[in-house]
Amino acid sequence: MKAAVLYGPGDLRIEEVAKPQVDPESVLIKIDSVGLCGSDIRTIGFGHHRIKYPQILGHEITGMVVETGGAVEGYSLGERVYVSPIVPCLKCRACQKNWYSQCENFTVPGTTIPGGFAEYMLLPKSILERGQVIKIPEGMTYEQAVMTEPLSSVYAAQENADVKLGNIVVVIGLGPIGCMHIQTAKLRGAVKVIAIEVLDSRLELAKSFGADEVINSNNADPVSEVKRLTDGWGADVIISANPSTLAQRQAIEMAAKRGKVVFFGGVKKGALTEIDSNIVHYNQLMIIGHYGYDHIDNFNSFQLIATKKFEVDQYITHVLPLEEIHKGVELTQRGEAIKVILKP
Ligand SMILES: [Zn+2]
Ligand SMILES: [Zn+2]
Structure with a gap:
């Protein structure tokens, strides 16, 4: 499959990588829309202290369920989902206090595990159990759902x-x-x-x-x-x-x-x-x-967008194929784009 892989600061390559394989406890989604975040742009240019290279970036993720592991319940093929990238460990002291944004050990797609700048992404057990995978209701587009992450x-x-x-x-x-x-x-x-x-x-x-x-x-x-x-x-x-x-x-x-x-x-x-x-x-x-957000903020932000109480369409100025990610970075840095959404 096609993916944008970061090998190190300033070294982002679009290349063919192996499509992830579903295990009994995971779900495979076909990415539809993924946001290009300011933090992605910083990471592409300067790296990130927690990133494991080479890494597929992208944490503002939406897609369609295309395969489910045998032991997975609650997901069916064809469902459209938004995936929150904050997956707390639930074990550290911050998690004990329910301060998930301060988790000392969190899993973050696009930083510690492969993210959404790819045709497919695996949602491992940790995301299905401790993350927030929200089903996108009828009447809400993938692009609108992507905006949940920055709004949270x-x-x-x-x-x-x-x-x-x-x-x-x-x-x-x-x-x-x-x-x-x-x-x-x-x-x-x-x-x-x-x-x-x-x-x-x-x-x-x-x-x-x-x-x-x-x-x-x-x-x-x-x-x-x-x-x-x-x-x-x-x-x-x-x-x-x-x-x-x-x-x-x-x-x-x-x-x-x-x-x-x-x-x-x-x-x-x-x-x-x-x-x-x-x-x-x-x-x-x-x-x-201020840093990050907790599950409740994420859920409430999603609801605000889904119910159109918070209008997001005017933020989405550019929708580009994944191959044009470098163009998306430039448009954002020049201040020409407000929000760039990528389509793998
Ligand atoms: Zn973001
Ligand atoms: Zn934790």
Whole structure:
């Protein structure tokens, strides 16, 4: 079968590999649509500390059941499924606390086992038992189901930060994740969402996702602009969804009293963010780190998309054959694509 295999940082090859064989306890799916995630792009370029090479990447997975092992129950041929890539070990201390996103030992398709950038993928017993394989209902496309993965992380972050009715929310960084944050904050009842970016095209886009105000941080000081747009008060929740330490510092400076600052995006390894801790102290700010999501976030995100409460079609700007994955990476890096979906 055809697959995109990563041999090391910067060395991604499209090649023929053996089709996986079903054992009695696994299910084989034929991949239909698989998302190209920002984290895939980072891994393709720079590797990942947990990856086992050579590896088939791809963790935003949908497909059709084409073969089931003799001992497998609950799956039938022709069923369309979405596969969540978080498979917790259920044994480590974090799992004991039900903090699956912090599992010290998780299995991740596309990182620790072969993922979805291939014609077929095996769903081993661990995924069937401890992962989340959700059947795609009629009326929901594969492409829409793919968007569950990025939305899960956004959903989890806003649950943790408790974004709610009446909040003023700032989102810094308008990739697909930033745009999902805008849309989610509006759904949760934010009265004003302010979007900050350096690309004008992205700021225009942010308005279509519901941003009430936009600021180009290359042309204006985002801290004073947020203060101006909030009568000097600042924002209740600021989500930094980008890799900049400056943005993290500014996020703290633009917070309202008792505001919450979410560090959603990771920064370069070892980079330090300088903050005025007196602002945190006197204004009683809460700084919240965010990473990943748990099963409940994944399930709820899937439901939001399936019921069309959260519209995802406008994110999907490019659907490309798997062979054109390099083009997909370039389109995303240039900011031309919001979300690229690959078809093996
Ligand atoms: Zn992803
Ligand atoms: Zn665990």
